Amino acid sequence: MRFLDKRWLPLIGPILLLALWQLMISAQWVKAVLLPPPGETLAHLVGVFTSGSIYPDLWSTLYRTLASFAIAVAIGVPLGVVLGSAEGAYRSVEFLIDFFRSTPSSALIPLFLLIFGITDVNKIAIASFGAMLIVLFNSAYGVMNAKKTRVMAAQIMGVSKWHVFKDVLLMESLAQTFVGLRSAVSMALVIVIVAEMFIGSETGLGHRIIDAQQVFNVKEMYCSILVTGALGYGLNLLFLLAEKRLIHWSGKA
Helix, strand or coil: CCCCCHHHHHHHHHHHHHHHHHHHHHCCCCCCCCCCCHHHHHHHHHHHHHHCCCHHHHHHHHHHHHHHHHHHHHHHHHHHHHHHHCHHHHHHHHHHHHHHHHCCHHHHHHHHHHHHCCCHHHHHHHHHHHHHHHHHHHHHHHHHCCCHHHHHHHHHCCCCHHHHHHHHHHHHHHHHHHHHHHHHHHHHHHHHHHHHHHCCCCCCHHHHHHHHHHCCCHHHHHHHHHHHHHHHHHHHHHHHHHHHHHCCCCCCC
16 A cells, blocks of 8 residues: 555545445446436536536525634633533533533424524524534534643642633643534534525525425536535535644643
8 A cells, every 4th residue: 555645545435435325326226217326426526617617506695604613612611611510500501501412402492493583593593502512512622621630730830710711721632622513514514505495495405405496407406415425525625734733732631
């Protein structure tokens, strides 16, 4: 494997997927009318980007996802840090956090429909709620699981409580917080796509997928699914790169 540069390793998975996809068509395990060949699907994918027809839906989904994520971070991180720094306070609301975190957000769509109606606010609100719980949970545990030895060392040196909190607890919690951020942005995208599918929407990748399925336009459906997956992968990769750059001390003694 020495001849294979590590930079090319991420391409092995997609190549294997396309190969399996083509094998399923060639072996007639699946009818081509239900699963078009990968070459035709990718050609259609290039076509929708060349024509620009997919951009309004892509931007709508991206906007809703980022807006939901921003709200989740603005609420979840400060609240998680506050609760995590007072473990008794967190334990008193732990049941509520875990209960709603374990409840599928899609099950709450009817509730949010009653509150916000069939609007963009509805989609953003429910995605924000689901993502916020993940951010809050990870931020709180990041603070609570800060290395006790570093905290004690700072206290022994006479560092004030505020500086211990700001320079030790917060810094120690960032690694866990970033795990929550990466999970939260993925969760926000998932919820937005589901909301676009089943709540009245005129734009969005979820709307595009369900519309294509209803008129049996399978190339368009698979194409939109691939774009959705690529969008989720891209957002996750951005946060992973940011984490490596900003939290370079993570995992070090």
